[in-house]
Amino acid sequence: QVQLVESGGGLVQAGGSLRLSCAASGRTFSRYGMGWFRQAPGKEREFVAAISWSGGRTNYADSVKGRFTISRDNAKNTVYLQMNSLNPEDTAVYYCAAETAWGRGSTTAGQYEYWGQGTQVTVSS
Numbered sequence: 835q836v837q838l839v840e841s842g843g844g845l846v847q848a849g850g851s852l853r854l855s856c857a858a859s860g861r862t863f864s865r866y867g868m869g870w871f872r873q874a875p876g877k878e879r880e881f882v883a884a885i886s887w888s889g890g891r892t893n894y895a896d897s898v899k900g901r902f903t904i905s906r907d908n909a910k911n912t913v914y915l916q917m918n919s920l921n922p923e924d925t926a927v928y929y930c931a932a933e934t935a936w937g938r939g940s941t942t943a944g945q946y947e948y949w950g951q952g953t954q955v956t957v958s959s
Contacts, residue, residue, distance in 0.1 A: 836860050836932045836948040843875040845955030846920055850957070855931030856950060864908040867937025868925060869946055870915045872926035873954075882928070883915060884939035893939050897923075920957045927952040 837859040846852055854870070869884035883904040884893045892904055903916040913930060931946035933939070940946070 835865065836863070838930045838932060838948055838950035840928065840950045840953040842929045843955045845956045845958065846908075848921050848959050849959055851916070851918045852920065852955060854917065854928055854953060854955075856913045856915075858911045858913070858932065860911070862935075863911040863932075865935045867933035867939045867945075868906060868913040869931045869933060869941075870904060870928060871931060871943060872924075872928045873952075874926040877923065877926075879929070879943060881941045881943065883906050883939060884933070885913065886939040887936050889934075891939050893941050895941075899924075910926050917955070920955075922957045922959045925955060925957050935959075 839857050842854040867887050870882040873879040885904045889906050901919045906913045923935050929952045930950040932948040933946050
């Protein structure tokens, strides 16, 4: 069982930055691929970024490439999402998720077993 708690969301102006954190419980965090997804009002949940269990492989949605960076600190059981050059289209609830064991950072939500409650990110124009 893995419990995930996101933090770091908030209100930011267009062009600004935020860093989301996701703290995981359990001693097996290092075995899980981790991902970030987001859901805007009236839209389906979409993939944002993912990182493999080892941290050696990352995946990004085209819409965030070059602006967002995912990283992990296994010693702290935490995964991060650094978001730069934010624009109003990035406004959404952001969810952290843990993939199946030894995951490679899938882009597919169905590959993720555990989900956090989400943190709101609002970008004003």
